[in-house]
Amino acid sequence: MSEIIAKVDETVSKYNLLSKGDSVTVGVSGGADSMFLLNYLISRKDEYELKIIVANVEHGIRGQESVDDTEFVRDYCAENDIEFHSISINAVEEAKNAGIGVEEYSRQRRYEFFESFSTDKIATAHNLSDNVETFLFRLARGTSLKGLASIPCVRGNIIRPLINVSSDEIRQYCGENSIPYRIDSTHLNDEYTRNKIRHNIVPKFEEINPCFESCVSRLIGMIDCENNYMLSMSKDYFDEYFDGERLNIKSLKNMHEAIAKRVIVILFEKYFLPYDDFHINEVYKLLHKIGKYQIKGDCFAISDNDTLRIAKLNKTADLSKMVVNKKTVSKEEFLTNSELLHKQFAFYCDCDKINGNVIVRYRQQGDEITLSKRNCTKSLKKLFNEYKIPIENRDKTFVICDDCGVIGVYNYCVDRRVEVDNDTKNLLLIEIS
Structure with a gap:
């Protein structure tokens, strides 16, 4: 032979x-x-x-x-x-x-x-x-x-x-x-x-x-062997920590960059997404911060709450189609009317502390709010991080304002400037549907 x-x-x-x-x-x-x-x-x-x-x-x-x-x-x-x-x-x-x-x-x-x-x-x-x-x-x-x-x-x-x-x-x-x-x-x-x-x-x-x-062939063999080993480790991590929607990255962020990036590649391939070094590097940065990265079109990589996921972020809804119900009541009526008292309002504040008109909108660059319990002023971006509001919902979360600025975030909090206290006489109740 x-x-x-x-x-x-x-x-x-x-x-x-x-x-x-x-x-x-x-x-x-x-x-x-x-x-x-x-x-x-x-x-x-x-x-x-x-x-x-x-x-x-x-x-x-x-x-x-x-x-x-x-x-x-x-x-x-x-x-x-x-x-x-x-x-x-x-x-x-x-x-x-x-x-x-x-x-x-x-x-x-x-x-x-x-x-x-x-x-x-x-x-x-x-x-x-x-x-x-x-x-x-x-x-x-x-x-x-x-x-x-x-x-x-x-x-x-x-x-x-x-x-x-x-x-x-x-x-x-x-x-x-x-x-x-x-x-x-x-x-x-x-x-x-x-x-x-x-x-x-x-x-x-x-x-x-x-x-x-022959020398290059041996080198290719060594590269292939080591690459397969790292790929195997990456697949093991992915299989253990991916729940079908979210990838738990609490441990991944502490792993070697070579393994972490291969796990990200597996995530891209799971959704049949094209990728190159730039894409992988940008998503790798998300392991160490809360944020999002646009992969293509409305498809984003999103990192929050120690998880990484791929999701579509739809355009914000048209506010003109929202129904905003505003009701002003006295404090006494609010406390004595059982229907009002037992209803869970997503937002209410001291009506007499409001400056000018009340509007409902989405967040804007530079929005800030002051919370009395925290005794500090912070951006809505930081506040949303603390409340762990999913990134895909942040641009669809209602912000309530008067002529002087933000007075609250619907479903979450009210600014110290208009919060209800012992001296409150009238309340503004807001429901959005």
């Missing part, structure tokens, strides 16, 4: 990529990598009792050359009695209409096609060299530790048996064992970033260290 086949067998065994009776969709372009993968799976077909389906996507980029590649794969499958399927797309035009890059659009369409067969596994020919190129590309563009882990050997039902063998090893094996393959002319064009890395960057590193690809 050749060394490269032994490597692939070891990867398949270590990660349990194949099981007996598996149906496998193989993405085959006709290049050396995918033809080697197909040849390998055919060689293991009887051992694993595999059902192999070959899926080919003709991207419409290279004209007749691309069409010829598809026919080449079709003929090879016919010769080896392998089920073959193909689709043709206009990648450039369709990507433009979709508003994304050609490479990303093509990748999405390929996987959509592969998944359409509903097989147990989808096998792609990503190899060691691809992984190194992805590592360097993401390193140059900026990424997370998870991003540097690059291309996983297995993700869901997608398997990559060649992830530990290089492109050079694959081409050498194909040559020595008469495995035919096609050469994609776009792979020679350095206008594509990946080709630029392959042709210009990697060779420079190999001048310093001929085993550069």
Whole structure:
């Protein structure tokens, strides 16, 4: 057995990529990598009792050359009695209409096609060299530790048996064992970033260290191992402290930043929200204060009462639609009228201490209130924090004012200036519905 086949067998065994009776969709372009993968799976077909389906996507980029590649794969499958399927797309035009890059659009369409067969596994020919190129590309563009882990050997039902063998090893094996393959002319064009890395960057590193690809592969393995450990810790915390709506952050705020941010990522993913470093950093700040952060549109991350949650904050209701019932009564009537006495009014004050008109509105910047029991003046923002009013309700909490300022917060408190005392003669009672 050749060394490269032994490597692939070891990867398949270590990660349990194949099981007996598996149906496998193989993405085959006709290049050396995918033809080697197909040849390998055919060689293991009887051992694993595999059902192999070959899926080919003709991207419409290279004209007749691309069409010829598809026919080449079709003929090879016919010769080896392998089920073959193909689709043709206009990648450039369709990507433009979709508003994304050609490479990303093509990748999405390929996987959509592969998944359409509903097989147990989808096998792609990503190899060691691809992984190194992805590592360097993401390193140059900026990424997370998870991003540097690059291309996983297995993700869901997608398997990559060649992830530990290089492109050079694959081409050498194909040559020595008469495995035919096609050469994609776009792979020679350095206008594509990946080709630029392959042709210009990697060779420079190999001048310093001929085993550069193997060294990067080991580094990727270490990153992946440590990232998986931290991810596992983060998931354990999330599962224990997320109640389906709120995440208890009392302990999280004291945990290492790396774990805390991963827990936040899990929360974003729970709600299928897009995120980047900026989003995560802003929400991380909320662990140590009461506040909110707008993620997108009306969707906010909200921190209060040692909890973090994702919620939609709707626009404040139209005050003109509120019904405000105001009633002025004497103190004697209030104390002797059993109906009034036993009714729980959300707001009442000394009517004679009011200056000018009484209005009901929502809070505004600079609003303050003085409470006699506290003997201090504080902003409504601080008061709402103390009363632990949910953030999504704060802009919908009624504030009652006269011509001199705030006289109370409906359902919560009254300003010392207008509170009822022993000298009060008349009361203003307010109900809002």
